[in-house]
Amino acid sequence: MNKKLLLINPVQDARLSLGIVAPIRVPPIGLGYVAALTPSDWEIRIVDENVEHLSFEDADLVGITAYTSNAPRAYEIAEQYRRRGIRTVLGGVHASLLPDEAIQFVDSVVIGEAESVWPQVVRDSESNGLKHFYQGQLISLEECVKHRWDLYKLQDYHTKVHVETARGCPMDCEFCSVTTLYGRSYRQRPVEDVLSELEATDYRNLLFMDDNILGHGEIAEKRAIRLFRGMLERRLNKRWACQVGIDFATNSDVLKLAKKAGCLVAFIGFESLNDECLKSMNKVRNLKVGASNYKDVVRRIRDHGILVAGAFVLGGDGDMKDVFDRTTQFILDSKMDGAQISILTPLPGTRLYNRLKQEGRLLLTRYPSDWKHYGFTEAVFKPKHMTPDELEEGATRVYRDTCSMVKSFKRALNSAVQSRSSYGGVIMFSYNRGFRTFWLRNCWHIKDTRSSRIDDWQPDASLTSRESCDEEAISV
Ligand code: SF4
Structure with missing residues (x-):
């Protein structure tokens, strides 16, 4: 049976799910590139929380992308999957800027452009050898990988x-x-x-x-x-x-x-x-x-x-x-x-x-x-x-x-x-x-909900992949 890769674009806030109104929605194109670089024997699904609810379906590997304001939601999602023993990888702008913060909530962090390291991430996941960090290099755009457009729910984007x-x-x-x-x-x-x-x-x-x-x-x-x-x-x-x-x-x-x-x-x-x-x-x-x-x-x-x-x-x-x-x-x-x-x-x-x-x-x-x-x-x-x-x-x-x-x-x-x-x-x-x-x-x-929500969610310390948190990195 094929292994399953779930690629997720989180919303900024779970209670604001489907919060980005249609005319200004843009599909998470980074996930389309990652999907294109995944071996063909993997079944892949892209879930953009801006257009559909995340049902936390089963998977063998979960890849999440995040910018800064949806990073807390990305950590929440990763926490849910890790509780179930499913490996999680986080990439995108925020994790690239603060990898030491991100690694406390996921199994692996991809820093920089994912294209250059994604095939290695998948191989390591297959052999249960995921590393904490993957440093992506700036790729040449001479031979740019084509998107997997077929994986987006295009009808939901303007x-x-x-x-x-x-x-x-x-x-x-x-x-x-x-x-x-x-x-x-x-x-x-x-x-x-x-x-x-x-x-x-x-x-x-x-x-x-x-x-x-x-x-x-x-x-x-x-x-x-x-x-x-x-x-x-x-x-x-x-x-x-x-x-x-x-x-x-x-x-x-x-x-x-x-x-x-x-x-x-x-x-x-x-x-x-x-x-x-x-x-x-x-x-x-x-x-x-x-x-x-x-x-x-x-x-x-x-x-x-x-x-x-x-x-x-x-x-x-x-x-x-x-x-x-x-x-x-x-x-x-x-x-x-x-x-x-x-x-x-x-x-x-x-x-x-x-x-x-x-x-x-x-x-x-x-x-x-x-x-x-x-x-x-x-x-x-x-x-x-x-x-x-x-x-x-x-x-x-x-x-x-x-x-x-x-x-x-x-x-x-x-x-x-x-x-x-x-x-x-x-x-x-x-x-x-x-x-x-x-x-x-x-x-x-x-x-x-700003003042009342500040302490709502605390990451589960037992899930951190390091012995202790890097305080300096968290407080930036
Ligand atoms: S650095 Fe470049 S991309 Fe960023 S705001 Fe300025 S002009 Fe735009």
């Missing part, structure tokens, strides 16, 4: 196809864990390889997962141009969204080509309307453009029929109490099609985390259970010019004031006209309402 054309980022933003984890390397897949992947799928709508589809530097931009041209030459007729840097607006030829190749929405990290905040975040490219020119950036991209969804981070040291009204006003005045508001969150291992810790400004530090509050909707530190409550209430107000039913509808109409696509209107309406719902649900649930 966009069915998620394509990665590059990994890493050479920039060094203070709050970002990408560079902490992978250094400043930037790796790209060959254009022909990406085009073949696109050609192989029948789905029309897709999302490029790269942090910046144009990449970094002249060579990367030329590659993006080759990709857009290739999509046209092969008549792929796709409709896509991408993340891109703010300098997307500077080259009108690239904008025209992207639009022709099917670009519908560009997600851009504006981050802050305050140059002081941009400086402390080390957002070099945004600073070069200058926050005072952001409206122009939105206008130039939208003039080409490409919709703009902006990301803003509130609570930086330069933000005063008027930041909420200013952000709301900017989103509405610039006619930006969608907006994602986050509260500045110090993820472990980042320079931001280290700075706030040094300044004695971290508020929720009973790790690991407090990691669940590090999901970008809560103030987990003392802001400089307001109280944590004022920061949370202000961020909620921005969502309420920009994404009410009436405003979302009017903005979506505008998006449909601008992109000459009714689908563009529908997608932006779902996006804005989706983020608003997600935000409010998180606020009501997690914040209401």
